[in-house]
Amino acid sequence: MLPPMRSGRPGRPYHDHRRILNGMLWLAKTGVPWRDLPERYGPWKTVANRFYRWRQAGIWQRVFAALLQAADRSGSLDWTMHFIDSTSIRVHQHAAGAHEGQEEAVGRSRGGLTTKIHLRADGQGRPVALLLSAGQRHDTTMFVPLLQSGRVKRAGRGRPRSRPVRIVADKGYTSQHVRRYCRQHGIGATIPTRRNQRPNLQFNRVVYRERNRVERLVNRFKQFRRVATRYEKRAVNYLAMVTLAAVTMWL
Secondary structure, rough: OOOOOOOOOOOOOOOOHHHHHHHHHHHHHHOOOOOOOOOHOOOOHHHHHHHHHHHHHHHHHHHHHHHHHHHHOOOOOOOEEEEEEEEEEEEEHHHHHHOEEEEOOOEEEEEEEEEEEEEEEEOOOOOEEEEEEEEEOHHHHHHHHHHHOOOEEEOOOOOEOOOEEEEOHHHOOHHHHHHHHHHHHOOOOEOOOOOOOOOOOOOHHHHHHHHHHHHHHHHHHHHOOHHEHEEEEHHHHHHHHHHHHHHHHHO
């Protein structure tokens, strides 16, 4: 799915895609600046330019979508139960020059400038949908966009699938708007209520214990230091780095 390699052209040698891609993965794992990339991965500027060029062409999203389709065709993508959660990411001073707001997903909270990653995981705790928002945005505002994203094209005719059988989330998502949306679309909701709300008599504690899968997924994402701290100034570039980490998990 990567662009074709250039060959037979005069001028500077064209570095192999595998070498450049290994450099991107090493940088995502270690979190170092582009200029500190080891020489064995090629010129740092070549690696950076190719990363941004492929992001602009939408390659990272297409690779992620293709992996979801392959998993769905093989029957390994679990639609019976999906988990939703979010995590706050500290914005580094090198990325603090972006305008605050939803467009660049930079917000201000107790910890300073933060970005929030919203995740939807399948029943096995693997990423299905990824969205960004400003750090102070409430989780419920991203519930519907999370369910509407991550569409997986099925084999043959028909619309892509995006709705699981059941959604499991924590108290941050307990609202009438969320529960009404789940009822209207035939999605079961296992979400605990707050003390000031009417108790949910159908709440299943055994199912809710499985929510640890999405929390472990968050921990796996933060093993990529370029994800655990936001160094990219633009939100689209940071989302591409998060998507690259998600691709490695599926591979």
